[in-house]
Amino acid sequence: MNEEIKYTVVIPSRNRQTYCISAIKSIMLAQRQDIEVIVLDNSANTKLLPKLIKANGFDTFDTKVTLVQSESKCLSMADNWERALDLISGEWVMFIGDDDGCTQITFDAFDHLTSNFKFLAFRWPVFYYKWPCFPGFDKGRLKLPLNVGTLNYYNSSNVLHRSSSWEGAKRWPSIGPSVYHGLVNAEIIRQGRDKYGEYFIGESVDYASGILNATLLDGYMKYSFPLTVIGASGYSNTAALTGTQLKSSGKSQFEECIDLMPVFDKALKNTQLSVPYVAYDFKVLFDKLGLDFKLTSEQFFESCITDLNGIRSQFIFESEKARLIAYAKKIGLNHEHLLSKTYQKYNAPLGPQGNDSMRYLTVDASSLGYDGIERICDILPKIYTEYSWVKQNELAAFKNAVPSKKLSA
DSSP states (O other): OOTTOOEEEEEEESSOHHHHHHHHHHHHTTOOSSEEEEEEEOOSOTTHHHHHHHHTTGGGSSSEEEEEEOSSSOOOHHHHHHGGGGTOOSSEEEEOOTTOEEOTTHHHHHHHHHHHOBOSEEEOOEEEEEOTTOSSTTTTEEEEEOOOSOEEEEEHHHHHHHHHHTTTOSSSOOOOSOSBTEEEEHHHHHHHHHHHSOSSOSSOHHHHHHHHHHHHOSEEEEESSOOEEEEEOTTSHHHHHHOSSOOSSOOOHHHHHTTTOOOSSGGGTTOSOSHHHHHHHHHHHHHHTTOOOOOOHHHHHHHHHHHHHTOOOHHHHHHHHHHHHHHHHHHTOOOHHHHTOOOOOOOOOSEEEEOSSSEEEEEEOGGGGGGHHHHHHHHHHHHHHHHOOSOSSTTHHHHHHOOSSOOBO
């Protein structure tokens, strides 16, 4: 570990080089010397990202940027993420996607958390940003969680139990203490890799990290203030699964690998639903960790139906509905409630929505254009003022949540 580097941010990238530049820029907003960025370029064109990095003069910033490229072939997502672990210098590690980003308060908040609490893994909600190229009505929109001010401790044994049975899951379980949009101590990551031979098991790498970490930790903390941005560009997996229009060219990594990816039940081979692939990865992961995976066929089927409800293409909706009906008949599940499911156009309104336990604010951020990830902080003060859901000083929300004694994880 390099004593001068406190935070390592890893950005795996696959054929979204221009978006990756925005992700790097969003980290540079912090203007700090104790952050390093590791970019894992797994793109078909190996020349573009180095050219863009040089053109943007990242070598002149205080933040160090290390570019690692695939030499001869495209790696699997897990293999691409895994190779970053030999390069980490920081005490704390976070992975984000190449069309995601940080905000100007991200690392100030991390400083506050690491100096006031004793923990080895920490999570938070995120801002959701649909890039202008997102294939759907909600392109250019920014979605913000409105529930702020609470600090919670989660027991790892409960996390593992709920993950193994998908307890309470509508689509799939809540993610645990993952390194993806989470802050994890680098020593925990090394322990996991040493114990199991690899850290990212399967292709659902975000969940893999969270579940593996839960086997090494008594618990982790979560605060309800959004600290990073999850972006959805035109070639993201989100666009592949929920976009309403066809893209003119290019594929997401999900679309590229769908015919190679194993599913929880072979009867659903090549499905465009996500649940069968995630469930398979969960099973592989739990087997690797020596834990029981308790997902029942009934719970799996219900999760697939919820997944179906999120599909925005009518053609895909109808074909996947027929696939699920055939699957239910084959394994003897009651599917009468599936027959009544019809395709629904989705058009979420702007403004506040949701209930008291989970509230969101959706705003039109299309004016930010393709600089959206770096400029989200520009519009936050206006949003905060108009909706009065957080104090003027964003970090004051953290101070209000500090308990009288430090929590231990």
